[in-house]
Amino acid sequence: MTSDCVARLQAITEDESTLRAGLPLTMSEQEDLAGISHPSQRVEWLACRVAIRQLTESQGMPYWGLQKDEFGKPYLIDSPWHISLSHTAGWAAAVLHRSRPVGIDIEPIREQFRRVVPRVLSESEITHAGGEPNRLAVYWCAKEALYKLYGKRQLTFREHLHIEPFADGASHLIGHVRLPDHKEQLIIQCFQAGPGLLAVAY
Numbered sequence: 001m002t003s004d005c006v007a008r009l010q011a012i013t014e015d016e017s018t019l020r021a022g023l024p025l026t027m028s029e030q031e032d033l034a035g036i037s038h039p040s041q042r043v044e045w046l047a048c049r050v051a052i053r054q055l056t057e058s059q060g061m062p063y064w065g066l067q068k069d070e071f072g073k074p075y076l077i078d079s080p081w082h083i084s085l086s087h088t089a090g091w092a093a094a095v096l097h098r099s100r101p102v103g104i105d106i107e108p109i110r111e112q113f114r115r116v117v118p119r120v121l122s123e124s125e126i127t128h129a130g131g132e133p134n135r136l137a138v139y140w141c142a143k144e145a146l147y148k149l150y151g152k153r154q155l156t157f158r159e160h161l162h163i164e165p166f167a168d169g170a171s172h173l174i175g176h177v178r179l180p181d182h183k184e185q186l187i188i189q190c191f192q193a194g195p196g197l198l199a200v201a202y
Contacts, residue, residue: 004098005202008055009106009194012047012090019046023053026065026077040089047092048085055096056081073151084148084200091194100202103149108196109137116140120157128165137197138173139163142188145201146175149186155179163188175201 016039023046025033036042053063056076064077076083084104086093095104113136117126121139129135143161155161155177164174173188188201 004100005095005102005200006055006059007093007095007104007198007200008051009091009093009198010047010051011194012043012087012092014043014047014050016043016046019043019050023049024063024065025049026067028067029065044087044089044092048087048094051092051094052076052083052085052096055094059096069151071152073148084145086144086148088195093194093198095200097202101149101151103145103147103151103201105141105144105148105199106194106197107137107141107144107199109133113137113140122158122162124165125163134168138166138190138199141197141199142173142175142190142201145188145199146177146186149201150177173199 033045036045056063061079066074067077068074074083074085082097082100082102084095084102086104086106088106088108091106093104093106095102113133114131117136120143125139129139142163143157146161160177160179162176162178166173171190173190175186175188177184186201188199190197190199
């Protein structure tokens with residue numbers, strides 16, 4: 001992506017025991033995993049951690065596992081790099097950024113995006129999307145990446161996260177976080193990949 005930002009998207013082909021073998025899990029991660037009952041969700045959760053471990057080690061850093069901050073956002077133990085994780089059925093994604101908060105999301109392109117539009121898009125975004133499934137998916141995926149980057153609660157997709165209009169097929173988007181006490185413009189890279197779309201905000 002850039003010299004400071006590296007991402008990994010991979011199909012999940014291993015079972016739970018294979019993914020877990022040799023993967024360091026902190027006590028809090030073990031508790032989180034114990035709280036996931038659905039087998040496929042457990043596999044996706046583990047696959048994300050395998051992906052971030054592989055990314056971390058590919059950059060010459062040891063991987064000691066993840067912790068979460070007070071808002072539930074994961075971070076690497078004993079590393080200043082910023083991370084984000086995403087998964088969907090059959091796919092896991094992870095991203096590392098050397099110096100800036102980062103967010104990643106992967107999404108299949110689904111008809112159900114039409115139903116969630118009113119609660120996640122502004123009026124101008126709704127007009128631009130025009131009910132087109134691919135545009136709706138881009139908005140959704142980009143806003144999810146922004147949400148994960150910001151990493152705090154009390155944030156709504158419709159009111160506080162905004163995506164500037166984009167051309168169909170565009171890979172470079174501009175996003176904004178607009179809160180009463182915080183305004184920020186961010187870059188979002190969006191690609192057709194894996195299950196449908198991959199977005200990385202930084």
